Amino acid sequence: MATRYFGVAMKRREDPRFITGRGTYVDDLTLPGLVYAAMVRSPHAHARIRAIHKEKALQHPGVIAVFTGKDMVDSGVKSLPCGWLLPGMKLPPHYPMAVDKVRHMGEIVAVVIAEDRYTAEDAAELVEVEYEPLPAVADGAKALQPGAPAVHDEAPDNVCFRWSIGDREKTDEAFRRAHRTVKVELVNQRLIPNAIEPRAAMAQYNPATDEYTLWVTSQNPHVHRLLMAAFVLGIPEHKLRVISPDVGGGFGSKIFLYPEETIVTWAARQVGRPVKWTARRRESFVSDAHGRDHITEAELAVDEKGKILGMRVKTIANLGAYLSTFAPAIPTYLYGTLLSGQYEIPTIYCEVTGVFTHTTPVDAYRGAGRPEATYVVERLMDLMARELGEDPAEFRRKNFIPPDKFPYQTPVALQYDSGNYEGALNKALEAIRYKELRRQQEELRKQGRYIGIGFSCYIEACGIAPSQVVGSLGAQAGLWESALVRVHPTGKVTVYTGSHTHGQGHETAFAQIVADELGIPIEDVEIVHGDTGSVPFGMGTYGSRSAPVGGSAIVLSLQKIKEKARKIAAYLLEAAEEDVVFEDGKFYVKGVPDRFKTFQEVALQAYLAHNYPPGLEPGLEASSFYDPKNFTFPFGTHICVVEVDPETGKVKILRYVAVDDAGRIINPLIAEGQVHGGIAQGIGQALLEGAIYDENAQLLSASLLDYALPRADDLPPFEIDHTVTPCPHNPLGVKGIGETGTIAATAAAVNAVMDALAPFGIRHIDMPLTPEKIWRAIQAARAA
Amino acid sequence: MKVPVTITVNGQVYQREVEPRMLLVHFLREVLGLTGTHVGCDTSQCGACVVLMDGKAVKSCTVFAVQADGAQITTIEGLARNGQLHPLQEGFWEMHGLQCGFCTPGMILAAYDLLQRNPNPTDEEIRHALEGNYCRCTGYHNIVRAVRYAAEKLRVQA
Ligand code: FES
Ligand code: FES
Numbered sequence: 029m030a031t032r033y034f035g036v037a038m039k040r041r042e043d044p045r046f047i048t049g050r051g052t053y054v055d056d057l058t059l060p061g062l063v064y065a066a067m068v069r070s071p072h073a074h075a076r077i078r079a080i081h082k083e084k085a086l087q088h089p090g091v092i093a094v095f096t097g098k099d100m101v102d103s104g105v106k107s108l109p110c111g112w113l114l115p116g117m118k119l120p121p122h123y124p125m126a127v128d129k130v131r132h133m134g135e136i137v138a139v140v141i142a143e144d145r146y147t148a149e150d151a152a153e154l155v156e157v158e159y160e161p162l163p164a165v166a167d168g169a170k171a172l173q174p175g176a177p178a179v180h181d182e183a184p185d186n187v188c189f190r191w192s193i194g195d196r197e198k199t200d201e202a203f204r205r206a207h208r209t210v211k212v213e214l215v216n217q218r219l220i221p222n223a224i225e226p227r228a229a230m231a232q233y234n235p236a237t238d239e240y241t242l243w244v245t246s247q248n249p250h251v252h253r254l255l256m257a258a259f260v261l262g263i264p265e266h267k268l269r270v271i272s273p274d275v276g277g278g279f280g281s282k283i284f285l286y287p288e289e290t291i292v293t294w295a296a297r298q299v300g301r302p303v304k305w306t307a308r309r310r311e312s313f314v315s316d317a318h319g320r321d322h323i324t325e326a327e328l329a330v331d332e333k334g335k336i337l338g339m340r341v342k343t344i345a346n347l348g349a350y351l352s353t354f355a356p357a358i359p360t361y362l363y364g365t366l367l368s369g370q371y372e373i374p375t376i377y378c379e380v381t382g383v384f385t386h387t388t389p390v391d392a393y394r395g396a397g398r399p400e401a402t403y404v405v406e407r408l409m410d411l412m413a414r415e416l417g418e419d420p421a422e423f424r425r426k427n428f429i430p431p432d433k434f435p436y437q438t439p440v441a442l443q444y445d446s447g448n449y450e451g452a453l454n455k456a457l458e459a460i461r462y463k464e465l466r467r468q469q470e471e472l473r474k475q476g477r478y479i480g481i482g483f484s485c486y487i488e489a490c491g492i493a494p495s496q497v498v499g500s501l502g503a504q505a506g507l508w509e510s511a512l513v514r515v516h517p518t519g520k521v522t523v524y525t526g527s528h529t530h531g532q533g534h535e536t537a538f539a540q541i542v543a544d545e546l547g548i549p550i551e552d553v554e555i556v557h558g559d560t561g562s563v564p565f566g567m568g569t570y571g572s573r574s575a576p577v578g579g580s581a582i583v584l585s586l587q588k589i590k591e592k593a594r595k596i597a598a599y600l601l602e603a604a605e606e607d608v609v610f611e612d613g614k615f616y617v618k619g620v621p622d623r624f625k626t627f628q629e630v631a632l633q634a635y636l637a638h639n640y641p642p643g644l645e646p647g648l649e650a651s652s653f654y655d656p657k658n659f660t661f662p663f664g665t666h667i668c669v670v671e672v673d674p675e676t677g678k679v680k681i682l683r684y685v686a687v688d689d690a691g692r693i694i695n696p697l698i699a700e701g702q703v704h705g706g707i708a709q710g711i712g713q714a715l716l717e718g719a720i721y722d723e724n725a726q727l728l729s730a731s732l733l734d735y736a737l738p739r740a741d742d743l744p745p746f747e748i749d750h751t752v753t754p755c756p757h758n759p760l761g762v763k764g765i766g767e768t769g770t771i772a773a774t775a776a777a778v779n780a781v782m783d784a785l786a787p788f789g790i791r792h793i794d795m796p797l798t799p800e801k802i803w804r805a806i807q808a809a810r811a812a
Numbered sequence: 813m814k815v816p817v818t819i820t821v822n823g824q825v826y827q828r829e830v831e832p833r834m835l836l837v838h839f840l841r842e843v844l845g846l847t848g849t850h851v852g853c854d855t856s857q858c859g860a861c862v863v864l865m866d867g868k869a870v871k872s873c874t875v876f877a878v879q880a881d882g883a884q885i886t887t888i889e890g891l892a893r894n895g896q897l898h899p900l901q902e903g904f905w906e907m908h909g910l911q912c913g914f915c916t917p918g919m920i921l922a923a924y925d926l927l928q929r930n931p932n933p934t935d936e937e938i939r940h941a942l943e944g945n946y947c948r949c950t951g952y953h954n955i956v957r958a959v960r961y962a963a964e965k966l967r968v969q970a
Contacts, residue, residue, distance in 0.1 A: 039905055046913025047901040049848015049888035053914065056847035145842075146833070224852045224860055224948050225914040276850070276914025277948050309853035531912030531949045697908045701954060705911060708951030732857035732946070740939040740952040769951075 033540035033550055037697035041550075042535045051274040054228035054243050055306040062230070063092055065292055065305040066148035068138040068155045069314065070130035073164035073386040073725030074177060077128060077137060081156040085140055088154055090147035093299050095291075096138045097125030105294060108285055108350075109259040111251075111504045112357040117189035117382070120180035122350035124260070124287035124294075130159070131179055131349035132387050133727055134314025139291050141299050145306075164386035166721035168346035169323050171385045179349055179384035188347055188382040189356060193364040193440050199377035202338030206329035210411045215794045216400045218321035218346065218719040219712075220729070221393050222737055223530075225276020226307035227316060229289035231296040239267050240296070244289045246272040246558075247282045247528050248568020251505070253560050255285040255353070261294055268293075272558040275530035279709070280392035281316045282530065283570050284353035288315070313730045318719060319393020321346035322359065322400050328408040334416050336371055336427050341378040341404060348389035355391045356382060361501050362397030362489070362571075368438035369405035370449045370485045370663060371427040376439045386725040392570060394709050395488075395770040402486045406775035410483070410782065411791065420779070421457060424485050425450060442489060444661045448689070451751045453485060456665040456687040459747060465669065473787060479682070480784025482668045484776035490572035490764035493656035508655035509573065510564040511581035513542070513589055515648040517635040519628030521546065522554045523585075526566015527578030529557060531705075532766060533698040534574060538582055540694055541760070545586040546627055547613025564651055572662070572764030575694060576755065581654035583759040588650035593630045599641040600625050600633060660755045660763040664688035666707070666772040668780040674788075677803030679715055679781055681744040686772065688748075691755040691763035699765045700748050706769020707746055712738040713770075714777035718796045736796075785809075817881040821846065822890025830877045836870075837861045839877035840887060848888040848917050852946070859945030862918035863887050869925035871944070888917035891924075899965040900924055900958070909958030911949035919945050923959045931967055935960070 045051050082094040100123065107121035125136045138155050142148035163177040170176055171186040178184045203209060229244045240263060246252045249270040256270075257263040275282060288305050296303045307315065323344040329337040345359030364378040413423035428449040429436050436444040460481075469479040492498060495506035510526035523542055527534055535555045543550040556562060569578070590610055597615030598605040607618045616624035633639060634648035669683040686703055693699045716736040720729045729735040754761030774795070781797050782790065788809040793801055814829040821844060828843055840846045840863070849872055852860030861873040864886040872885075891898045900920045903909065910916040919942065926933060926941040933941065938959045939952065947955060 040908065043905045043910060043913070046910055046916050047888075047897070047904050047920065048892055049846070049917050051848070051913050053847075053850070055851070056841070058842075058845075145838070146831070222946075222948060223912075223914075224858060224946055225850070225912065226852065275912065276852075277912040279948070306851075309855065309858070533911070701908045701911055701950060704951035704953045705949045706951075709948070731855050732853050733855050737946050737948065738951075739946065740942040740955065741936070743939075743952055745935070745956070746951065746953050 033544045034694060036540065036695065038536055038540065038695055040533045040536045040698065041539065042533065053225055053274050053276055054230060054245050057230055057243055059232060059302040061301045063141050063143055063299065063301050063303055064145045064148040065295060065303050066140045066152040067136045067288065067311065068140065068152045068157065070126065070133060070135045070137055072130055072159050072161050073133045074162040075130050075159035076162060077126060077130065078158035078160055080138055084156065085151040085154040088147065088151040090143040091140060091151045092143065093141045094138055094155060095295060095298065097123055097127040100125055100294060101127055104262060106260050108287065108290065109255055110351040110356065111353045113502045113504060114189045114191055114356050114360060117356060118183040119351060120182045124290040133725065134388060136287055139295060141295055141303060164725035166385050166387050166725035168321065168344040168383045168385060171383050172344065172381065179386055183384055186384045188384055190381050191360045192379045194377040195375055195439065196377045198375040199338045199340050202375050203327065203329045203340065206337050207332045208415060209327055209329045210408060210415050211327040212407055212411055212792055213325050214407060214792065216320045216322040216324065216403055217795050218390065219319040219393055219717050220313055220719050220735055221279045221281035221316050221319060222312065223277035223279055223281055226309060226312050227282065227286065227288065228306040229292045230302060230304040231293040232302040233297040239269065240293055241269045241271065242289060242293050243271045243273060245275050245282050246270065247278045247530060247570055249528065249558055249560050250526065250565045251568055252285055256290055256293065260290050269561040272528055278530045279394040280319065280396055280570060284317050284391055286315065310731055314388055314727055317352045317391035318348065318388050319390065320400060321390050324404055326404045326408055328412050330412060334418060334423060334426060336373050338375045339367060339373055341367060343380045345380055345382050346385050346387065346390055347382050348385060348387045350389050352389035352391035355389060356502065358392050358397045363401050365440045365442050366398050366401035366487065366489060367405060367440055369402065370429060370487050372429050373439065378440065387721060394706065395767045396571065398488050398767065399710065399771045399774055402484065402771050403775045406484045406779060410779045414786065420483050421453065421462065424483065425453060443658065445658055446753045446756055447661060447663050448751065448753050449485060449663060452663060452687045452689055453665045455749055455751060456667050456685050459685045459687065459749060460667045460669065460683065478672045478674055478784040478787065480670045480672065480780040480782065482776045482778065482780025482783055484666045484772040484779065486772040487661055487663045488768055488771050489659040489661055490767065491576035491656055491660045492571045492573065493577065493659060495655050505567065506655065507567055508653050509577040509581040510566045510651065510653050511578065511585045512564050512651040513582065513585040513649060515589060515631045517632050519548065519631040520552045521548065522556055523582060524556045524563040525578055525582060526563060526568065527557060527574040528569045532569065532574060532702065533695065537575065537694045537698055538579060541579055541582055542586065545583065547611065548627055572766040575760065575762045576660045576758050576764050577654060577656055579760050579762060580656065580758045581652050584652035584654050585650045588652065589648060592648060593627065595641055595644060596630050596633055597625045600639065657757040660691065660758065662688065662690040662763040662765065662768050664768060664772060666776040668776040670780040670784055672781060672784040672802060674806050677799035677806065679797060679802065683747065684744050685747045686769065687750060688765065688768050689751045689753050690765040690768065692752060692761040693750065694762060702765045703748055703769045704746050706767060707773040708738050708743055710770040710773025711743060711777050713774045714795055715797050716742065815878055817877055819880050819883060819885060821885045822887060832876065832878050834877045835873055836875040836877050836880050837872040840872060846887050846889050850914055850917060852914065857946065859918040859922055860915055862921045862945065864921055864924065869922050888920060891920065899962040903958035903961035907954045907958040907961055909950065909954045915945060915947040919947060919955060923962065927963055927966060932963060
């Protein structure tokens with residue numbers, strides 16, 4: 029069929045509502061009788077709750093109710109569940125509000141419900157909580173030291189799990205045989221996601237029907253519904269409808285079931301009125317699941333020819349005070365399995381210790397485990413190239429998995445589907461004019477100017493799957509996706525997708541797929557998502573899964589639609605079904621294109637069923653659940669060029685080139701936008717961002733004044749290109765592009781700065797590479 | 813204790829009684845139901861709440877409604893005229909200057925202010941002018957292109 033929309037850089041269909049102020053985010057919604065919730069949060073990182081006095085707050089005019097953790101537990105509310113279990117891991121309870129102890133700053137101890145926002149916030153300050161402060165620990169390594177304060181009685185040594193992957197013996201042996209080895213200790217610092225729309229929830233309970241409706245900022249409303257209904261509140265699943273309307277960015281932070289939406293849903297029933305809560309930004313800082321926070325020791329071994337022999341990695345992963353919904357998966361199966369990168373590495377061994385600390389829970393943040401892995405691999409590659417005196421690009425090239433070795437089985441469980449790593453590297457080198465750039469770098473160094481060129485040749489595993497495999501690894505859910513395609517009598521089409529868009533442009537990209545497959549104008553296609561009341565159970569959007577998994581589910585349903593429509597058309601055309609061809613929205617008998625029925629005519633007949641194949645059911649709709657055969661593996665090369673001012677330590681990004689391969693691209697405009705945003709977050713980690721806790725586990729970087737998000741003038745323009753290696757195992761040939769930028773950019777930027785600082789003999793500085801840290805490193809190097 | 817205010821928003825005059833501490837952004841969103849203006853922070857950093865007050869960009873989370881008494885406010889809802897998108901709105905659409913759309917209204921109005929002061933800004937000037945507006949989705953690349961698009965279009969129109 030002629031492609032008319034697939035691959036076209038169409039403007040987005042969702043934009044008109046956003047550019048005119050007609051988007052509908054949770055906080056924009058209101059209901060008759062709406063009341064507001066304000067959370068009372070612990071100022072301590074660790075304390076015993078001696079007593080909570082509600083009286084003063086209750087006396088405040090406009091206050092309707094005050095509830096505590098004990099109130100919730102007494103009414104039967106259970107712990108928030110964890111959706112990924114590892115063997116032997118400790119799973120202490122996590123109630124929506126603290127009951128006896130608080131375990132991180134910002135943990136909720138009570139909620140005030142009042143007539144309006146301002147009153148609720150005022151009264152929250154009147155709730156008197158008697159705390160007995162206890163010693164606290166924020167740092168993952170310190171939490172493992174003997175005598176460190178224990179976060180949970182269930183885990184006196186603060187160890188949640190010990191996990192490993194790969195062959196230890198074989199790897200140790202490779203290191204014994206090695207010609208050269210390098211070792212680095214690095215910190216992948218904790219990040220705070222900061223979607224610009226704060227999380228929000230509004231819930232309503234109807235006593236006449238016993239039904240709840242929850243509007244929540246969610247990347248996966250069905251997952252929210254299932255976890256909240258079945259595990260925490262004990263609501264029959266069909267009596268809870270979860271709607272996630274327009275959502276202002278997620279980046280992982282809106283995947284998880286949080287205390288706040290649970291509290292609001294429960295409270296709506298208690299007070300008999302709809303309740304809304306919207307996070308203040310300072311609440312986002314302490315309550316949105318944080319990302320990263322690894323302390324790692326990594327080593328690489330090579331032979332005389334500079335071919336890699338093995339890699340050894342030991343990581344302490346800080347999980348925070350409680351296990352967030354998917355926390356255990358991130359530093360294990362989404363991290364250890366990615367350590368082979370783009371390289372042929374005969375043996376890898378990786379050990380991860382998951383640790384509880386008195387900090388905000390840590391879970392998936394854009395990239396989720398894969399940026400951490402890429403950072404380890406790509407820092408090691410640079411350090412080894414430097415150790416061997418080889419060009420970092422050529423050292424990488426020498427160790428790439430060659431294109432004829434796919435599918436490629438890594439020593440850390442994954443089987444890569446397809447790749448052409450050299451193709452992407454060459455394209456990036458050309459774009460940046462590498463040889464000339466190295467010459468310039470040389471010349472400028474003589475003038476006391478420090479340019480650095482940094483590489484990141486990354487691999488990503490996205491569209492996490494198949495369900496059976498993830499199930500065997502500890503996932504408590506399947507990772508397929510659903511799609512219901514409903515053709516209306518006039519031939520217009522509504523698609524109900526289990527994916528959720530919160531910036532990714534599904535309403536456009538998915539419609540492009542549908543319009544092409546059915547040969548109808550894109551205006552005739554509507555994409556519906558984010559409502560458990562109308563959409564079949566879906567797994568939602570994270571891990572760059574919407575195009576490869578959600579998109580494929582739509583294709584499956586479209587195939588079913590076309591099959592049935594062909595039957596109807598054959599009947600109308602009085603032809604054998606096998607002889608009927610469908611092209612450009614028309615069914616015709618092979619060789620007789622003038623005798624045809626349009627898709628719309630067939631749709632109408634499907635509903636009239638007057639002139640209709642005997643025995644065939646009327647109607648034209650189909651639903652599918654697509655379970656992928658494998659992950660998909662986007663890859664690429666990013667090159668960052670920086671200049672470091674040795675007097676101030678300031679880094680200026682001069683150029684940023686990204687060559688990505690995400691298979692076939694549905695909409696280049698959207699795909700490029702995803703790469704831009706991803707790079708911004710990756711550079712943010714490299715140069716600017718980082719959560720800072722003090723000795724008492726107080727979060728110091730707890731507002732946008734103290735936590736540096738990238739601003740427009742911190743970032744360069746991006747030079748984007750791509751190669752296309754289609755995914756061989758899904759019907760669209762697409763791979764997923766939402767996280768590539770973030771996975772790649774952090775290592776590229778850090779490698780660039782380290783390259784710039786090479787003349788000073790500086791080998792490694794931990795992120796974020798702030799002017800102060802760089803300046804200090806230069807001073808120390810000069811003094812030495 | 814409430815005080816009366818008269819505020820013109822998008823050309824329409826509104827007389828309301830408000831608490832003296834009510835923020836302009838809450839007046840717009842909750843009293844008038846104009847939810848296109850967003851709240852992204854509590855420290856005047858993010859710019860999601862930018863509106864025009866007497867023609868100049870202000871962070872409406874940092875202005876009390878009573879301070880806007882007698883003022884002319886333009887919000888994102890009032891930017892298109894007679895169904896015709898403003899060149900900035902058009903630019904953001906054409907250049908894919910938005911993803912989740914949450915920062916967009918503030919971004920557009922901050923850019924509006926810039927183009928009034930400087931109809932032909934360089935990319936660096938655009939980036940500098942938008943320093944008070946965070947976008948977590950786009951990496952700003954396409955926002956810069958969107959503003960440039962609008963600047964060109966406005967110059968042609970002028
Ligand atoms: S809401 Fe963030 S600056 Fe106004
Ligand atoms: S488009 Fe999402 S924050 Fe800018």
